[in-house]
Amino acid sequence: MIAIKNVTIHTMAEDEIIKNGVILIDNGKICNLGSTIAIPENIEIIDGKNGFLMPGIIDAHCHIGMWEDGLGFEGSDGNETTDPVTPHLRAIDAINPVDKCFQEALDAGITTVATGPGSANVIGGTFATMKTYGKTIDDMVINECTAMKSAFGENPKRVYSGKKVTPSTRMATAAILRENLIKAKNYVEKQEAFKNGSAKAPDFDMKLEALAKVIRKEIPLKSHAHRADDILTAIRIAREFDLDLSLEHCTEGHLITESLKDEHIKSIIIGPSLSDRSKVELKNLTFKTPMILNKAGIKVSIMTDHPVIPLQYISLCAALAAREGMDEEEALRSITINPARAINADHRVGSIEIGKDADIIIYNGHPFDLRNTVKLVMIDGKVVKNQL
Template sequence: MIVITNASIHTMTDLILENGMVIIKDSKIEDLGYNLPIPENSLVIDAKGGFLMPGLIDAHCHVGMWENGIGFEGADGNEATDPATPHLRAIDGINPLDKCFEEALHSGITTVSTGPGSANVIGGQFTIMKTYGKTIDDMVVKECSSMKIAFGENPKRVYGNQKKSPSTRMGTASILRENFKKAEIYVEKQKKAIEGIEKAPEFDMKMEALAKVIKGELPLKAHAHRADDILSAIRIAKEFDLDLSLEHCTEGHLIVDYLKNENLKGIIVGPTLSDRSKVELQNLTFKTPTLLNHAGIKISIMTDHPVIPLQYLPICAALAAREGMDDEEALRSITINPAKTLDISHRVGSIEKNKDADIVIYNGHPFDLRNKVEFVMINGEIIRNEL
């Protein structure tokens, strides 16, 4: 067993324990509190008053899909040959030995949701994984966690340049509706086949993937920056009664009153620490997560790595705090909030009994850029210890 003592424990619930302690057994958090009995033969680690919190979570990135410093050979995030590729899985394109995993890990990012880019209207399935391990099997938390779809400039540009559909926002919406309707019909035929009413449909790999979306087993992860694209994503999800998280949501602050009344799976804001490289980013601001949060919307902050390197995730949260978000709320945006949006909060995102022992200790507050990560643990294994 491992016991961490003398820590300022920020649990990401409403509990902060000054000079507290955490007991880890195997891969889980066994207990936390004050003056707990230390089991015999435990490894005791003095946090020296350090800022202890759960491992950070990036709810939207592409780590391992665009490998560090390689170019085309390491670019496996966009199968830009067909606007609808729901059958593609990130798990088949990730290189877990990409150097960026190590950089993220040593910066306290212990869990990521990574997957296809936004060239295609339907890009494929994201994977949730830990940042430590040598193989995907070692690291995976959820093999297929969400279905990536994209609105706005990206699919227009990619397929417009190929003189193919979609070259307009209308085309993007029509491709989504067509595929979702086909999937509904496919699911209905499967159901009737089970009931013995009619013959089973011929196997269709794309429809098999979208069937999980139609059945509510796989949520949509919708790339949408501009306000009109955000509203289109919501409109289409409602038409087919699908679970939806909004990714990027760059102009979300322009339609706060609308968004706060929607039953969304989550809003994941970013990459905000970047330039305005295209038209739909003209209203880019760190006020977006703050204004959404002040409206009562639980948001997450992402890097969209490699757009912003993963290790700068806490800097993004710090800049949101500078714009007025409460410090603890900003920390929740990179811990428990993404855990809830990704449906993994039973395992990660907070310091609580029976959760994965993914623990990070800073030598001061994470938002002070002079401070650094001195300790990282994943699944109860010490990865870094400079205490």
């Protein structure tokens, strides 16, 4: 058992902040916390030295390990640009856990990430959720099939129009997605008819097997969409097929706040905002977007889209959102409990609560003060960084 004492605990559970707090950890899990907790004898004690303690930071949308740092083509495994429809691809088969960016993320207090394919394809494959500490993907992974990536807007157009094949318009992108969702829906119906004994089993189709999880609402459609019209197309299709939708980037979300209250939207993950307006879709890029959506009653997460923004700067992105008017605790939630919920990992991570993984970080001051640094990082109850 381990005890952490002498810290202010920002639990991210409701509005709970525990001053002069103590956390007890056993077998990698949080087993007790509070300001009046008795510390058992003969256990390891970590003195937090009046630090700011919070759950490990989570990025719900990045590509760490998919585009390895400094390797160019040999380390570029995020976009299979030979086919616009590749739902059967799995991030877990491409992530390199020895990419040095994992260590940089860990040092900055990022303990959990959802990483996966890029946005070249209309349907790109599945994201995986993993811890940032470990030797192998199989050791690090929490969920190897977190969500199905899809993309709207400029990226599929640019990639495939250059090859003189479809899609070269937004119409074609939406049509391709619809066509494959219809095929997947029919495939699922045939599978169910087979289980009921009223039809023979459909011929195996690896792409449709992967998309069947989206149709059954086992995983969300994780849809890249920056511009308002593309966001609305994603919502329209989710509504048509009764899908769970995770909106990724949502750069112009602040222009259509009421539309973002649709029941099919499972989560909204905003970013990368710490970048230039490198393409037309980003002309309305602003750090005010999280604040505007949050004040409209919409819970949001903030992402880096690593390597677009290096993962270790996610707390800076949250700080800039707070500077632009977002409540500080809500900004902290946007990189902890909100992304945990977005990737269906909140039963394990994202807040300091009894029974959850002991993924804990301690700053020597408020994380939004850039003079402060992460002094301790713990994952699954194991101290992986300690500069206290």
